[in-house]
Amino acid sequence: MAKRKVVDKQVSILKFCRTGSGHEETLKKEVTVIDLVSDNEQESLFVCDSEEELPYQEERSTQFACPVCEVDIAHLSLDDRTVHVEACLVNPNTKKVLYRRIKTTGVVEQTKKKCDRRPRPPIPDEKILSFENHTIAVDAFCYAPHPAISVYLLTHFHSDHYGGLTKNWDHGSVIIVTPITRNLLVYKFGVNPDLLLSVDYNQTIEVPHTDLKITCLDANHCPGSGIFVIESPGLRYLHCGDCRINKPMLESLMQIGRFHKIYLDTTYLNPLYNFPKQEIVIDELCKLLQSKMETMQFSQQRVIDFFVDRKPQKFLIVIGTYLIGKERLAIKLAEALQTKIYCNEEKKNVLSQFGWPNLDNLLDTHNPESCQIHLAALPKLNKDYLAEQLKTYSRHFKAAIGIRPTGWSVRYGKPVPSLDAMVAAESPEMVYAAISKHFDRFREDNKARVLQIPYSEHSSYRELFYFANLLEYDELVATVSPHNQDEQLAMLREFKNYDRLCIENF
Numbered sequence: 001m002a003k004r005k006v007v008d009k010q011v012s013i014l015k016f017c018r019t020g021s022g023h024e025e026t027l028k029k030e031v032t033v034i035d036l037v038s039d040n041e042q043e044s045l046f047v048c049d050s051e052e053e054l055p056y057q058e059e060r061s062t063q064f065a066c067p068v069c070e071v072d073i074a075h076l077s078l079d080d081r082t083v084h085v086e087a088c089l090v091n092p093n094t095k096k097v098l099y100r101r102i103k104t105t106g107v108v109e110q111t112k113k114k115c116d117r118r119p120r121p122p123i124p125d126e127k128i129l130s131f132e133n134h135t136i137a138v139d140a141f142c143y144a145p146h147p148a149i150s151v152y153l154l155t156h157f158h159s160d161h162y163g164g165l166t167k168n169w170d171h172g173s174v175i176i177v178t179p180i181t182r183n184l185l186v187y188k189f190g191v192n193p194d195l196l197l198s199v200d201y202n203q204t205i206e207v208p209h210t211d212l213k214i215t216c217l218d219a220n221h222c223p224g225s226g227i228f229v230i231e232s233p234g235l236r237y238l239h240c241g242d243c244r245i246n247k248p249m250l251e252s253l254m255q256i257g258r259f260h261k262i263y264l265d266t267t268y269l270n271p272l273y274n275f276p277k278q279e280i281v282i283d284e285l286c287k288l289l290q291s292k293m294e295t296m297q298f299s300q301q302r303v304i305d306f307f308v309d310r311k312p313q314k315f316l317i318v319i320g321t322y323l324i325g326k327e328r329l330a331i332k333l334a335e336a337l338q339t340k341i342y343c344n345e346e347k348k349n350v351l352s353q354f355g356w357p358n359l360d361n362l363l364d365t366h367n368p369e370s371c372q373i374h375l376a377a378l379p380k381l382n383k384d385y386l387a388e389q390l391k392t393y394s395r396h397f398k399a400a401i402g403i404r405p406t407g408w409s410v411r412y413g414k415p416v417p418s419l420d421a422m423v424a425a426e427s428p429e430m431v432y433a434a435i436s437k438h439f440d441r442f443r444e445d446n447k448a449r450v451l452q453i454p455y456s457e458h459s460s461y462r463e464l465f466y467f468a469n470l471l472e473y474d475e476l477v478a479t480v481s482p483h484n485q486d487e488q489l490a491m492l493r494e495f496k497n498y499d500r501l502c503i504e505n506f
């Protein structure tokens with residue numbers, strides 16, 4: 001078994017901004033990023049490792065701040081750090097749970113901001129889109145009403161975007177949403193459907209009582225997430241909400257032409273975030289699990305096994321999810337392994353809001369033992385949970401594999417050395433090799449293990465490079481860490497000034 005070592009410690013100074021009691025203060029904090037490099041220097045895409053082999057002692061001695069909420073998470077295990085940061089990125093509500101865990105290990109709990117117990121702040125500039133005659137607000141429901149704004153846009157159903165939106169919300173006359181987001185708002189919060197104007201992917205609508213037109217494209221983030229082209233007679237803006245850039249998206253946007261302003265999701269605008277494309281990861285994971293299944297079925301067919309070994313031969317796959325998100329992975333895996341997906345009633349009700357017949361047909365809420373894929377809440381997906389599941393279904397499964405889809409992970413290591421290193425197309429073979437290496441490290445007696453799979457719902461550094469380079473625009477606005485705008489814009493300018501990339505290589 002390969003022995004891992006910490007090859008390099010990169011110390012990066014990240015600037016953070018904290019909103020204190022009415023004034024803004026920029027803090028500098030030193031964050032140590034551990035770069036794990038595999039024995040094989042060629043394997044630079046990402047490094048997966050099993051928990052036991054990681055050098056905990058060395059890391060425990062350093063401070064490790066969550067890039068989103070700044071809480072010191074050095075006391076958490078590598079897996080828990082990843083879960084924490086993912087939770088911070090997607091759903092601030094889950095922070096509560098994780099903060100409590102941090103508190104028990106000696107870190108002071110942060111004071112939670114409560115949207116409605118203090119006077120609401122005004123809508124920040126980067127959430128206001130001004131045209132010649134009209135102004136609209138994007139993902140801005142948690143702020144004070146704005147005298148000139150009655151049109152609101154909600155890019156997708158994640159709480160850091162819809163926050164503040166309740167069934168009594170009355171700051172505007174219309175909220176532009178996608179059909180899936182509309183269904184979820186009505187189903188989960190009882191928002192008045194008359195307030196919601198939906199625009200489907202690749203559809204253009206006129207915004208009532210304005211001279212604005214809005215076109216929606218798939219954001220490739222969570223179900224129902226959109227990126228929106230908003231046009232007045234003289235201006236064309238693009239708001240990307242949260243998005244994972246992919247080739248169809250880039251091609252559609254290049255066809256539309258020049259944008260006056262693009263509001264971009266820059267969550268992973270950092271050379272450290274070098275993770276492979278989602279579709280490659282899904283395909284290669286399916287291939288791997290399929291081949292493992294075939295091996296098992298073949299061994300089951302041997303006559304001697306039939307008499308000697310009556311033990312179950314299948315493994316259970318438990319996929320960690322949030323309220324919504326990661327469904328594509330579950331669907332593709334279920335299709336590849338020709339099995340159904342088990343989840344509870346409430347989860348099924350949420351998923352049925354998507355109106356995806358292929359997903360509806362795969363879901364089963366009654367026969368967990370006959371479904372090889374189960375959905376579970378991501379924060380509870382660990383070895384103990386898997387062991388418990390395995391005990392419950394011991395007559396049906398011989399092992400349990402937890403799939404933790406994750407974007408940010410200290411395990412993916414190696415920052416991108418230069419822009420040149422990102423030009424060439426990514427290699428599916430390298431992704432397969434890395435996942436397979438991780439899988440093969442499971443010992444036979446390890447019946448319950450968690451496999452960490454790079455499955456980000458935000459764009460990688462490389463994808464942002466292609467986006468900023470290929471599209472035509474006058475101005476870019478970073479919607480993540482707006483206090484850090486200058487640094488981010490400098491990076492994006494560097495992308496733009498690089499020799500024009502070739503979309504075929506994307």
Ligand SMILES: [Zn+2]
Pocket residue numbers: 066067068069070071084085088
């Ligand atoms: Zn955090």
Ligand SMILES: [Zn+2]
Pocket residue numbers: 090156158221242
């Ligand atoms: Zn989101």
